[in-house]
Amino acid sequence: MKSIQDNFSNQSQFYKKYRPTYPPEIYQELMLCVKSRNQCWDCGTGNGQVAAQLASYFTMVFATDVSQNQLDSAQRKENIIYSVERAEQTSFADNQFDLITVAQAIHWFDVEAFHQEVKRVGKNGGIISIWGYGLLRIEPEVNALIDKFYYEIVGPFWDKERRHIDNSYASIPFDYKEIPAKKNKSIRTSWTIEQLAGYFNSWSSVQHFIKANTYNPVDEIISKIKGVWKSSDRKEVQFPIFMKIGEIEK
Numbered sequence: 702m703k704s705i706q707d708n709f710s711n712q713s714q715f716y717k718k719y720r721p722t723y724p725p726e727i728y729q730e731l732m733l734c735v736k737s738r739n740q741c742w743d744c745g746t747g748n749g750q751v752a753a754q755l756a757s758y759f760t761m762v763f764a765t766d767v768s769q770n771q772l773d774s775a776q777r778k779e780n781i782i783y784s785v786e787r788a789e790q791t792s793f794a795d796n797q798f799d800l801i802t803v804a805q806a807i808h809w810f811d812v813e814a815f816h817q818e819v820k821r822v823g824k825n826g827g828i829i830s831i832w833g834y835g836l837l838r839i840e841p842e843v844n845a846l847i848d849k850f851y852y853e854i855v856g857p858f859w860d861k862e863r864r865h866i867d868n869s870y871a872s873i874p875f876d877y878k879e880i881p882a883k884k885n886k887s888i889r890t891s892w893t894i895e896q897l898a899g900y901f902n903s904w905s906s907v908q909h910f911i912k913a914n915t916y917n918p919v920d921e922i923i924s925k926i927k928g929v930w931k932s933s934d935r936k937e938v939q940f941p942i943f944m945k946i947g948e949i950e951k
Contacts, residue, residue, distance in 0.1 A: 719899035720750070721888045721940055723804065727832065728754050734828045734880055734946055735800050742798045742822065744788045744815075745806025749775030755802065756780050763798075765791065789814035793822040801949075805833040808865035812874055823949040829877055832944035833866055834888055837900075839936050842929040850901075850922045858909040869943035877947025888940040894930050897938075898923045 732738075743752040743764040752764035753776040765786040766772055772783045786792065788803075788810045801823050807815065819829055836851060838844055865872050892900075901907055901919045910918050930936065 719896060719903050720748070721834065721837075721890055721900075721938075722750055723754070723832075723942070724886065724888060725754075726883070726886060727942070727944070728758065730883055731800065731802070731828065731830055731946070732758055734830075734948075736826055736828075737799045740798050741800040741802065742791075742793065744801060744803045745809065746775065746783070747771050747804075747806070749781065749783065751802055751804045752776075752781050752783075753778060755800070759800070763793065789818055791818060791822060795821055796824050797822050799824055799827050801827065801829045803829075803831045805866075807831045807870070807873060808833075808862040816874065816876060820949060820951060825949060825951040827949045828880075828946065829949055830882075830944065830946045831870065831873065831875070832942060833870060834940040834942050835866065835869065836940075838939050838941075843926060843936070846922060846926050846929075850918070854918050854922065855904065855906040855910050858906040858913065860905060860909075863906070870945060873945075875945050875947055878950055880946040880948060882944040882946045886942040886944065888942060890938050891935045892938045893935055894923065894926060894932055897926070 738759045740761045740763065741755050741759045743749075743755060743762060746752050746764035746766050747768075748771055749764055752762050756762045756778045760780065762778075762781045764772075764775070764781055764783050765788070766783075767785060767787060769785050772785065775781075775783055784792075788806075801819055803810075823829060837847065839847070898919055901922065902917070907917070907919060
């Protein structure tokens with residue numbers, strides 16, 4: 702089985718504060734697919750963003766991650782149970798879940814082993830959904846600087862799994878009865894340049910760069926972006942979302 706990768710414990714506070722949040726349309730679309738709303742599992746929950754939303758729909762939400770630091774900062778609700786567990790081997794019962802979700806995390810898993818676990822703990826006819834978001838877009842001048850930073854400066858420091866994000870999970874096996882997901886979903890928000898810097902600092906590639914070079918490359922890229930973005934301004938930010946929905950068949 703693939704070894705555990707925990708790329709986000711060190712920057713868990715950046716992750717919680719600056720990672721974008723998913724739009725309500727994702728959850729509304731999933732609720733049209735599920736047959737019942739008793740129990741769900743949010744795998745690779747991170748700071749619990751998705752689990753907190755699912756708690757409004759399900760009787761019980763189980764949310765797991767390999768990072769205790771991430772779970773320590775997760776939002777608490779009475780019907781969410783957080784635990785440190787591997788995606789590929791959990792303590793859950795057979796045929797337990799009506800819905801299983803993985804947001805911006807499945808590329809870190811041993812995917813084949815995870816799918817075996819999904820088919821064990823998911824109900825026959827239950828729903829699994831995986832989704833993620835691509836590189837942020839702002840405006841042409843800023844995008845050009847972001848692209849150089851992403852591909853050239855910290856590009857060599859991305860883990861190989863990042864390629865699955867770059868190709869919108871087309872390379873992730875998804876052996877389920879697929880339900881067509883709505884197209885053209887996106888995260889839309891408004892940021893200051895300070896929020897952009899915080900988001901960059903949540904990247905695993907930035908943390909790998911710092912470890913290798915003993916300085917933070919975010920400072921330099923933000924200095925360049927300030928040439929086209931006043932510190933007092935807010936700019937519209939968009940992240941394209943890619944999503945797969947499937948029905949578990951046994």
